Amino acid sequence: MKLPHAQAAVVETASADEAQSVDALAAATDLPPETVTGAVFELEEEGLVAVEERVDETVSITEEGREYVEEGLPEVRLYEAALEAGADADPVSMGQVIGASGLEGQAVDIALSNYARKGYGSIDSGEITADPDADPGTDSEANALGELADVTGSDGEESPVDSLETDAETIDTLERRDLLERSETTVRSATLTELGVTELMAGIETAETVGQVTPELLTSGDWEDAAFAEYNVEADAEPAQSGKTHILRQTADRVKDVLVGMGFQEMEGPHVDADFWINDCLFMPQDHPARTHWDRFALAQPTHIDDLPADLVDRVERAHREGVGADGEGYHSPWDEDFARALALRGHTTSLSARYLSGEEIGDLEPPQRFFSVEKVYRNDTLDPTHLLEFFQIEGWVMAEDLSVRDLMGTFEEFYAQFGITDIEFKPHYNPYTEPSFELFGTHPTTGELVEIGNSGIFREEMLEPLGVDCDVMAWGLALERLLMLMYGFEDIRDIHGTLCDLELLRETEVTY
Ligand SMILES: N[C@@H](Cc1ccccc1)C(=O)O
Numbered sequence: 001m002k003l004p005h006a007q008a009a010v011v012e013t014a015s016a017d018e019a020q021s022v023d024a025l026a027a028a029t030d031l032p033p034e035t036v037t038g039a040v041f042e043l044e045e046e047g048l049v050a051v052e053e054r055v056d057e058t059v060s061i062t063e064e065g066r067e068y069v070e071e072g073l074p075e076v077r078l079y080e081a082a083l084e085a086g087a088d089a090d091p092v093s094m095g096q097v098i099g100a101s102g103l104e105g106q107a108v109d110i111a112l113s114n115y116a117r118k119g120y121g122s123i124d125s126g127e128i129t130a131d132p133d134a135d136p137g138t139d140s141e142a143n144a145l146g147e148l149a150d151v152t153g154s155d156g157e158e159s160p161v162d163s164l165e166t167d168a169e170t171i172d173t174l175e176r177r178d179l180l181e182r183s184e185t186t187v188r189s190a191t192l193t194e195l196g197v198t199e200l201m202a203g204i205e206t207a208e209t210v211g212q213v214t215p216e217l218l219t220s221g222d223w224e225d226a227a228f229a230e231y232n233v234e235a236d237a238e239p240a241q242s243g244k245t246h247i248l249r250q251t252a253d254r255v256k257d258v259l260v261g262m263g264f265q266e267m268e269g270p271h272v273d274a275d276f277w278i279n280d281c282l283f284m285p286q287d288h289p290a291r292t293h294w295d296r297f298a299l300a301q302p303t304h305i306d307d308l309p310a311d312l313v314d315r316v317e318r319a320h321r322e323g324v325g326a327d328g329e330g331y332h333s334p335w336d337e338d339f340a341r342a343l344a345l346r347g348h349t350t351s352l353s354a355r356y357l358s359g360e361e362i363g364d365l366e367p368p369q370r371f372f373s374v375e376k377v378y379r380n381d382t383l384d385p386t387h388l389l390e391f392f393q394i395e396g397w398v399m400a401e402d403l404s405v406r407d408l409m410g411t412f413e414e415f416y417a418q419f420g421i422t423d424i425e426f427k428p429h430y431n432p433y434t435e436p437s438f439e440l441f442g443t444h445p446t447t448g449e450l451v452e453i454g455n456s457g458i459f460r461e462e463m464l465e466p467l468g469v470d471c472d473v474m475a476w477g478l479a480l481e482r483l484l485m486l487m488y489g490f491e492d493i494r495d496i497h498g499t500l501c502d503l504e505l506l507r508e509t510e511v512t513y
Pocket residue numbers: 347348349350431434455456457475476477478
C-alpha cells in the first residue's frame with residue numbers, strides 16, 4: 001500500500017497492542033506533533049489505526065511560585081524571622097520582625113494573610129507570636145511547590161496533576177494564590193487496527209506527495225501527475241494570537257447596528273468643543289460646579305472658539321437670565337459669552353445633541369427624528385474600578401410630539417434586551433437640562449451589585465426653546481464600558497483598557513450579540 005510519508009512513518013511506528021501518544025509517535029518518527037496528529041486522523045479515516053482521546057489536567061508553576069521555591073514562602077520567612085526574634089516566647093513588635101525578615105511590599109501582605117491560617121502563630125495589635133511547634137518542613141504548600149519545581153524543571157513545563165503526590169486541596173490553594181496555573185491538554189493515542197497490521201505485513205510504500213504548489217511545479221507541468229497532500233482541517237493548531245478588534249470596539253459597532261436598526265441616524269462632531277455647546281445650550285448655569293476647572297480638561301492653545309452663532313447666543317443668554325415662556329424663571333446670575341466660548345474636551349456627547357438640535361449641523365429638523373452617537377468623552381475623574389478619565393458614551397435622542405417617560409423606558413428596555421440585559425432599573429435623578437430625569441441601573445452578573453449604566457430624561461423648555469425646537473425630545477447618555485461589564489462580567493474597567501488589562505479576557509471574550 002502506498003501512503004504519504006507521515007502516514008507511512010506512523011503505521012510503521014505504531015503498535016497493535018499498545019496505544020502510543022502523538023508525542024511519543026512524533027519523537028519516534030522525528031516528525032512535528034501537528035504532522036503526526038494529521039497523519040493519525042487520516043489513518044483513522046482509512047481504518048488503519050484507532051484513535052483514543054483523553055483530557056489530561058496539567059499544572060505549571062508561575063513566576064511568583066518559582067520565586068518562592070528559591071526564597072521560601074513569605075509566611076515561612078516571616079515565621080523564621082519571628083522565631084529568630086524570640087516570638088515563640090513572648091510577642092514581638094511586628095515592625096521589628098518584618099524588618100528582620102527582609103520581606104517588602106506585597107510580600108508583607110501575603111505573609112500576614114497566610115501566617116495565622118497556616119498555624120505559624122498569631123498577629124494581634126501590632127505584635128506577632130510564633131508557635132514553637134509549627135514546622136515549615138511540613139508546610140504542604142511549600143512542599144508542593146518544591147515537588148512541582150522538581151518535576152517541571154526550570155522552563156515552566158506542565159506536569160499532569162495525576163502524576164503528582166500533592167493532594168487536590170493543596171493544588172487548589174496554590175492556584176488561588178496564583179502560584180500555579182492549571183490547564184487541560186488533549187492527549188491522543190493511536191493503535192494499529194487489524195487492517196493496519198495486514199497492510200503493514202503486506203508492505204507500505206511511501207508515496208511522494210506535494211504539500212506546497214511551487215511555480216516550478218506549475219511551469220514544468222509536473223503538477224499533472226503529482227499526488228497532493230490532503231488538508232486536515234481538524235488537526236490541532238497552535239492558537240493564533242493575532243491582532244483582533246478590541247471587544248469594546250466590537251461592542252460599539254454592535255451598538256451602532258442596533259440603534260440603526262431602531263431607526264436612528266449617527267451624529268458626529270468635535271471632541272474639543274466650546275463650553276457653549278457642552279454646557280450653555282444645555283441650560284447649565286455658568287456657575288455650576290461641573291463647570292469649574294476641577295472637572296473639565298481645558299485647552300491651553302487655542303483657549304477659545306472664534307465664533308458662535310450670534311442669534312442662538314442671544315436666545316441662550318436670555319433663557320439663562322430670564323427663563324422661557326410666560327412664567328419662566330432664569331438663573332438671574334451673570335452670563336458671559338467669553339466664558340461660553342472657552343474650549344474644553346467634551347465631558348459628554350450631549351454637546352453633539354445640542355449642535356444637531358440647534359440646526360447648526362444639518363439644518364432644522366422636523367419631527368419625528370432619532371439620532372445617536374457612540375463617541376469618547378473626557379472627565380477629570382479619579383481612576384477606579386468603574387471610572388476612567390475617558391470613556392465611550394452612547395448618546396441618543398428622539399424628537400417627536402407627545403413623548404412620555406414610558407417612551408423613554410420602553411426604548412431602553414428594547415435597546416438593552418438586544419444585549420441580553422432585561423433587568424434595567426430606573427431611579428429619579430436631576431440634570432439641569434432634563435425634567436424628569438432618570439438614572440439607569442443594571443445588575444452585575446458576577447457581583448450581583450447594581451451598576452449605574454446611564455442617565456436620561458426629557459429635555460426641558462429652557463433648553464429646547466432657544467435651540468428652536470418646539471416639540472418633545474427625550475434623550476440619554478449611556479456608558480458603553482459599563483454595558484460591557486454587564487455583558488462580560490468583569491469587575492474592573494481597567495481589565496479592558498490600558499496597561500493593567502486582562503489579556504486573557506480580551507483574547508477569549510466573544511462578542512456574540
Ligand atoms: N449628559 C448626561 C447624559 C444625558 C444626556 C441627555 C439627557 C439626559 C442625560 C451625562 O453625561 O450623564
